[in-house]
Amino acid sequence: MNPEAGFPRATGSADASVRPALPQDAEEIARIQLVTWRTAYRATLPAAVLDDWDADAATGSWAAAVTSPPTPGHGVLVALERNTVVGFAAFAPAELTPGEAPDPAGPSAELSTLLVEPRWGRRGHGSRLLAAVTDLVRGGGAARLQTWLLEDDAVSQGFYESAGWGPDGWARTLDTGDRPLREIRWHALLDDPSEEAR
Template sequence: MVTELNEVTIRTATPQDAASIAQVHIASWRGAYAGIVPDDYLASLDHDQREAAWTQNLASSGADILLAEADGRALGFASLGPARDEDAESGDLEVYAIYLDPEAWGRGVARDLMRTMLGKVPPRTPVSLWVLKDNERAQHFYRRHGFAPDGVERRDDIGGRDLTQVRFRRTV
């Protein structure tokens, strides 16, 4: 359990961080999506599979992946890259992920990750992200950072449940 955080460092993640990122990713999914995504799906998330995916992603994705850590422990990560939506214009960016270990929620780590990531975005560059419609905590966080729903939604099957995702955009 994280009781007190010493100085949090945010740095570019490397393939050697894959195991730590996988651990945070699974813990965050289980905390953030409980009651939204089926419990049996959340329980089935496999660390080794997630680590292998992150090893590959960190080595070849072309995304900018940041890791937040304190006291040698990964607390969260975020990734940013070219927007993947059909209606995206050249140069548009997308936040692919921002996840935090639930034990670090409410301690400013996600805010610092988001600010650091957005600090890399060129002026007047649109940035989008997708969030589950039922994830009100995340939507509140994104609104605080200048994102707003743009009216585009998509349906995804996650763990056998048909869920709606909402696209948020930020233009400055």
């Protein structure tokens, strides 16, 4: 799905909103990613990932994600406080985990990342990003939205749990070249609001 299709230029209040990312947002998205990772995951991620960060490469990757998404189902959104980019989310069609059968309820989408810069936390930006992604992927036909969370990331788990998400029983271990990282998959079923109203 195209994030621009059916998506207002910005949603939210005058001071806080969400909109599709623009090419000029790529540098700020990369900066927020690094700051957030260094703040929240310093003890978890390999030191080389954080200390050898290539800002130009990260900016280029995000610019490509915004301007040349691999499929119509890929997208990047940003959260704004007034005119300042304070967070972002990226989503894509979900890939099946080895040994997993397709969900009979319909296709799944994956929230590959949702980050809000720590100094802008607890202002609802994460919830607005999650709601916007949910609306977009539901509109694109997804019946389910999933994300992978580090097993010991209690803060993120609490955020998704408060939004009605839960673990779906799948786990994976990432080889980081340092120590392995275990992730748990969380998900939410995307009920059609029109069906619920009946």
